[in-house]
Amino acid sequence: MSDLDIEGLGEDFPLLEGIRTARAIRRLRADPVPEALIRKVCEAGTFAPSGGNRQPWIFVAVTEADRRAWIAERYRARFRQYIVPTLERAEADPSVPEAKIRNMRAALHLADHFHEAPVHLFVAGWTRRGETQSQALFPAIQNVLLACRAVGLGASLTTVHLADGAEIDAYLGLSPATPSCALLPIGWPEGKHGRPPRASVDEKLFFESVPEGAIEARR
Ligand SMILES: Cc1cc2nc3c(=O)[nH]c(=O)nc-3n(C[C@H](O)[C@H](O)[C@H](O)COP(=O)(O)O)c2cc1C
Numbered sequence: 001m002s003d004l005d006i007e008g009l010g011e012d013f014p015l016l017e018g019i020r021t022a023r024a025i026r027r028l029r030a031d032p033v034p035e036a037l038i039r040k041v042c043e044a045g046t047f048a049p050s051g052g053n054r055q056p057w058i059f060v061a062v063t064e065a066d067r068r069a070w071i072a073e074r075y076r077a078r079f080r081q082y083i084v085p086t087l088e089r090a091e092a093d094p095s096v097p098e099a100k101i102r103n104m105r106a107a108l109h110l111a112d113h114f115h116e117a118p119v120h121l122f123v124a125g126w127t128r129r130g131e132t133q134s135q136a137l138f139p140a141i142q143n144v145l146l147a148c149r150a151v152g153l154g155a156s157l158t159t160v161h162l163a164d165g166a167e168i169d170a171y172l173g174l175s176p177a178t179p180s181c182a183l184l185p186i187g188w189p190e191g192k193h194g195r196p197p198r199a200s201v202d203e204k205l206f207f208e209s210v211p212e213g214a215i216e217a218r219r
Contacts, residue, residue, distance in 0.1 A: 006034060006037050006040060009037070009150075009152070010147065013151075018150050020195055022146055022193065023193060024155075024156035024157070024196070026107060027191055028113070028188065029190055032063070033118050038121070038186070041121075041151065042121070042144060043147075045140040045143045045144040046140070047143060048139035054136070056133050057124070057140045058124040058174070060122040060124065061119055063119055063120075067171075071183075075160055076111045078163045083111070084108070099197050117187050118188075120184075121185075122168075122184075123180065123182045123184070124137075124178050124179060127179065148186060153186055154189030154193075155186045156185060158184070161183045162181075204218075
Protein backbone atom coordinates (compact mmCIF):
# COMPACT_ATOMS: atom_id res chain seq x y z
CA MET A 1 0.00 0.00 0.00
CA SER A 2 2.98 2.34 0.52
CA ASP A 3 3.40 2.88 -3.25
CA LEU A 4 -0.12 4.30 -3.56
CA ASP A 5 -0.40 7.46 -5.66
CA ILE A 6 -2.47 9.22 -3.00
CA GLU A 7 -2.55 12.54 -4.83
CA GLY A 8 -3.97 10.97 -7.98
CA LEU A 9 -6.18 8.36 -6.30
CA GLY A 10 -9.90 8.86 -7.03
CA GLU A 11 -9.36 12.13 -8.91
CA ASP A 12 -11.04 10.90 -12.09
CA PHE A 13 -13.82 8.87 -10.43
CA PRO A 14 -17.22 9.78 -11.95
CA LEU A 15 -19.20 11.69 -9.33
CA LEU A 16 -22.70 10.38 -10.06
CA GLU A 17 -21.50 6.78 -10.32
CA GLY A 18 -19.79 7.28 -6.94
CA ILE A 19 -23.00 8.60 -5.42
CA ARG A 20 -24.98 5.62 -6.71
CA THR A 21 -22.51 3.03 -5.43
CA ALA A 22 -21.37 4.42 -2.07
CA ARG A 23 -23.20 1.82 -0.07
CA ALA A 24 -22.34 1.08 3.56
CA ILE A 25 -19.21 -1.10 3.57
CA ARG A 26 -19.12 -2.91 6.90
CA ARG A 27 -16.67 -5.70 6.19
CA LEU A 28 -13.24 -4.13 6.34
CA ARG A 29 -9.71 -5.47 6.14
CA ALA A 30 -7.42 -4.72 9.07
CA ASP A 31 -4.62 -3.31 6.85
CA PRO A 32 -3.68 0.25 7.80
CA VAL A 33 -4.76 3.28 5.77
CA PRO A 34 -2.01 5.86 5.10
CA GLU A 35 -2.43 9.10 7.06
CA ALA A 36 -2.18 11.08 3.82
CA LEU A 37 -5.22 9.24 2.51
CA ILE A 38 -7.19 9.91 5.70
CA ARG A 39 -6.23 13.55 5.22
CA LYS A 40 -7.44 13.44 1.62
CA VAL A 41 -10.94 12.13 2.44
CA CYS A 42 -11.25 14.62 5.31
CA GLU A 43 -10.23 17.39 2.95
CA ALA A 44 -13.24 16.45 0.80
CA GLY A 45 -15.30 16.94 3.96
CA THR A 46 -14.00 20.46 4.34
CA PHE A 47 -15.49 21.45 0.98
CA ALA A 48 -19.03 20.92 2.28
CA PRO A 49 -21.43 23.86 2.57
CA SER A 50 -22.26 25.25 6.01
CA GLY A 51 -24.39 28.08 7.39
CA GLY A 52 -22.54 31.39 7.04
CA ASN A 53 -19.60 29.29 5.80
CA ARG A 54 -18.76 28.74 9.47
CA GLN A 55 -17.15 25.35 8.73
CA PRO A 56 -17.87 23.97 12.21
CA TRP A 57 -16.39 20.50 11.55
CA ILE A 58 -13.54 18.84 13.39
CA PHE A 59 -12.20 15.43 12.38
CA VAL A 60 -10.53 13.06 14.84
CA ALA A 61 -8.99 9.95 13.28
CA VAL A 62 -8.24 7.20 15.78
CA THR A 63 -5.80 4.62 14.41
CA GLU A 64 -3.93 3.20 17.44
CA ALA A 65 -5.06 -0.36 18.15
CA ASP A 66 -5.60 0.04 21.90
CA ARG A 67 -7.61 3.23 21.40
CA ARG A 68 -9.76 1.56 18.73
CA ALA A 69 -10.34 -1.36 21.09
CA TRP A 70 -11.57 1.04 23.78
CA ILE A 71 -14.02 2.66 21.37
CA ALA A 72 -15.12 -0.68 19.88
CA GLU A 73 -15.94 -2.09 23.31
CA ARG A 74 -18.46 0.69 23.86
CA TYR A 75 -19.85 0.62 20.32
CA ARG A 76 -20.32 -3.17 20.36
CA ALA A 77 -22.15 -3.21 23.71
CA ARG A 78 -24.58 -0.45 22.69
CA PHE A 79 -25.20 -1.79 19.21
CA ARG A 80 -25.80 -5.37 20.37
CA GLN A 81 -28.30 -4.12 22.96
CA TYR A 82 -30.29 -2.57 20.12
CA ILE A 83 -29.78 -4.92 17.17
CA VAL A 84 -29.84 -8.43 18.64
CA PRO A 85 -33.53 -8.40 19.71
CA THR A 86 -34.50 -6.56 16.50
CA LEU A 87 -32.66 -9.07 14.34
CA GLU A 88 -34.16 -12.03 16.21
CA ARG A 89 -37.65 -10.63 15.69
CA ALA A 90 -36.97 -10.02 12.01
CA GLU A 91 -35.55 -13.50 11.46
CA ALA A 92 -38.68 -15.03 12.97
CA ASP A 93 -40.98 -12.94 10.78
CA PRO A 94 -41.34 -14.24 7.19
CA SER A 95 -42.75 -10.90 6.02
CA VAL A 96 -39.42 -9.11 6.66
CA PRO A 97 -37.48 -8.79 3.38
CA GLU A 98 -34.21 -10.72 3.16
CA ALA A 99 -32.33 -7.52 2.17
CA LYS A 100 -33.30 -5.93 5.48
CA ILE A 101 -32.08 -8.93 7.44
CA ARG A 102 -28.81 -8.95 5.45
CA ASN A 103 -28.33 -5.27 6.28
CA MET A 104 -28.84 -5.94 9.99
CA ARG A 105 -26.43 -8.88 9.91
CA ALA A 106 -23.80 -6.72 8.22
CA ALA A 107 -24.31 -4.04 10.87
CA LEU A 108 -23.88 -6.66 13.60
CA HIS A 109 -20.72 -7.93 11.89
CA LEU A 110 -19.35 -4.39 11.91
CA ALA A 111 -20.15 -4.03 15.62
CA ASP A 112 -18.45 -7.33 16.45
CA HIS A 113 -15.37 -6.42 14.37
CA PHE A 114 -15.32 -2.70 15.12
CA HIS A 115 -11.87 -2.84 16.71
CA GLU A 116 -10.46 -4.24 13.44
CA ALA A 117 -11.52 -1.23 11.37
CA PRO A 118 -8.15 0.51 10.92
CA VAL A 119 -9.58 4.03 11.14
CA HIS A 120 -12.26 5.29 13.51
CA LEU A 121 -13.01 8.69 12.07
CA PHE A 122 -15.07 10.93 14.34
CA VAL A 123 -16.76 14.00 12.92
CA ALA A 124 -17.40 16.61 15.58
CA GLY A 125 -18.36 20.24 15.40
CA TRP A 126 -18.86 23.52 17.19
CA THR A 127 -22.20 23.95 18.89
CA ARG A 128 -24.15 27.12 18.14
CA ARG A 129 -26.32 28.78 20.76
CA GLY A 130 -25.87 25.63 22.85
CA GLU A 131 -27.15 23.31 20.09
CA THR A 132 -25.22 20.55 18.29
CA GLN A 133 -25.02 21.55 14.63
CA SER A 134 -25.67 18.09 13.13
CA GLN A 135 -27.29 19.66 10.07
CA ALA A 136 -24.04 21.50 9.38
CA LEU A 137 -21.96 18.34 9.77
CA PHE A 138 -23.91 15.84 7.66
CA PRO A 139 -22.95 17.42 4.30
CA ALA A 140 -19.29 17.13 5.37
CA ILE A 141 -19.86 13.55 6.52
CA GLN A 142 -21.42 12.62 3.17
CA ASN A 143 -18.49 14.22 1.34
CA VAL A 144 -16.10 12.05 3.34
CA LEU A 145 -18.14 8.94 2.53
CA LEU A 146 -18.12 9.82 -1.18
CA ALA A 147 -14.39 10.55 -1.13
CA CYS A 148 -13.84 7.13 0.48
CA ARG A 149 -15.83 5.63 -2.38
CA ALA A 150 -13.74 7.48 -4.96
CA VAL A 151 -10.39 6.36 -3.53
CA GLY A 152 -11.57 2.78 -2.98
CA LEU A 153 -11.92 2.82 0.80
CA GLY A 154 -14.90 1.21 2.51
CA ALA A 155 -16.84 3.25 5.06
CA SER A 156 -20.21 3.62 6.70
CA LEU A 157 -22.05 6.16 8.78
CA THR A 158 -22.68 5.29 12.43
CA THR A 159 -24.02 7.21 15.41
CA VAL A 160 -24.49 4.52 18.06
CA HIS A 161 -21.48 5.81 20.01
CA LEU A 162 -23.57 8.88 20.92
CA ALA A 163 -25.14 6.80 23.71
CA ASP A 164 -21.72 7.09 25.37
CA GLY A 165 -21.03 10.45 23.73
CA ALA A 166 -19.76 12.42 26.73
CA GLU A 167 -17.36 9.68 27.82
CA ILE A 168 -16.06 9.07 24.29
CA ASP A 169 -15.72 12.78 23.52
CA ALA A 170 -13.66 13.29 26.69
CA TYR A 171 -11.45 10.36 25.63
CA LEU A 172 -10.92 12.09 22.27
CA GLY A 173 -10.10 15.43 23.86
CA LEU A 174 -13.36 16.99 22.65
CA SER A 175 -15.11 19.40 25.00
CA PRO A 176 -18.91 19.84 25.29
CA ALA A 177 -18.47 22.85 22.96
CA THR A 178 -17.43 20.50 20.13
CA PRO A 179 -19.32 17.22 20.56
CA SER A 180 -18.91 14.36 18.12
CA CYS A 181 -21.81 13.73 15.79
CA ALA A 182 -20.83 10.65 13.80
CA LEU A 183 -18.27 7.87 13.74
CA LEU A 184 -17.13 6.49 10.39
CA PRO A 185 -15.29 3.16 10.54
CA ILE A 186 -13.01 3.25 7.48
CA GLY A 187 -10.74 0.67 5.88
CA TRP A 188 -10.04 -1.28 2.71
CA PRO A 189 -13.19 -3.21 1.80
CA GLU A 190 -13.35 -6.99 1.94
CA GLY A 191 -16.11 -7.00 -0.65
CA LYS A 192 -17.03 -4.63 -3.43
CA HIS A 193 -18.82 -1.33 -3.64
CA GLY A 194 -22.12 -1.47 -5.48
CA ARG A 195 -25.60 -0.10 -5.74
CA PRO A 196 -27.53 -0.32 -2.48
CA PRO A 197 -31.21 -1.31 -2.57
CA ARG A 198 -33.26 1.85 -3.02
CA ALA A 199 -36.83 2.63 -4.09
CA SER A 200 -37.08 4.25 -7.50
CA VAL A 201 -36.88 8.02 -7.63
CA ASP A 202 -40.27 7.89 -9.34
CA GLU A 203 -41.78 6.88 -6.01
CA LYS A 204 -40.17 9.86 -4.31
CA LEU A 205 -40.33 12.74 -6.77
CA PHE A 206 -43.28 15.06 -7.33
CA PHE A 207 -43.47 18.14 -9.51
CA GLU A 208 -45.22 21.28 -8.30
CA SER A 209 -47.28 19.66 -5.51
CA VAL A 210 -48.20 16.35 -3.99
CA PRO A 211 -51.60 14.94 -5.02
CA GLU A 212 -53.73 13.98 -2.01
CA GLY A 213 -52.92 10.51 -0.72
CA ALA A 214 -50.06 10.05 -3.22
CA ILE A 215 -47.32 9.77 -0.60
CA GLU A 216 -49.26 7.17 1.35
CA ALA A 217 -50.08 5.25 -1.87
CA ARG A 218 -46.40 5.08 -2.82
CA ARG A 219 -45.16 3.78 0.52
C1 LIG B 1 -28.02 9.30 10.81
C2 LIG B 1 -27.66 7.86 10.57
C3 LIG B 1 -27.14 7.10 11.61
C4 LIG B 1 -26.79 5.77 11.42
N1 LIG B 1 -26.23 5.06 12.45
C5 LIG B 1 -25.81 3.78 12.23
C6 LIG B 1 -25.12 3.06 13.25
O1 LIG B 1 -24.88 3.55 14.35
N2 LIG B 1 -24.71 1.79 12.95
C7 LIG B 1 -24.94 1.22 11.74
O2 LIG B 1 -24.52 0.06 11.52
N3 LIG B 1 -25.60 1.87 10.77
C8 LIG B 1 -26.03 3.13 10.97
N4 LIG B 1 -26.68 3.84 9.97
C9 LIG B 1 -27.12 3.15 8.74
C10 LIG B 1 -26.04 2.83 7.74
O3 LIG B 1 -24.94 3.67 7.84
C11 LIG B 1 -26.53 2.74 6.28
O4 LIG B 1 -26.76 4.04 5.80
C12 LIG B 1 -27.78 1.94 6.04
O5 LIG B 1 -27.71 0.68 6.64
C13 LIG B 1 -27.99 1.75 4.53
O6 LIG B 1 -26.96 1.01 4.00
P1 LIG B 1 -26.74 0.92 2.41
O7 LIG B 1 -26.37 2.30 1.97
O8 LIG B 1 -25.63 -0.06 2.22
O9 LIG B 1 -28.04 0.47 1.85
C14 LIG B 1 -27.00 5.17 10.15
C15 LIG B 1 -27.51 5.94 9.10
C16 LIG B 1 -27.83 7.28 9.29
C17 LIG B 1 -28.37 8.08 8.12
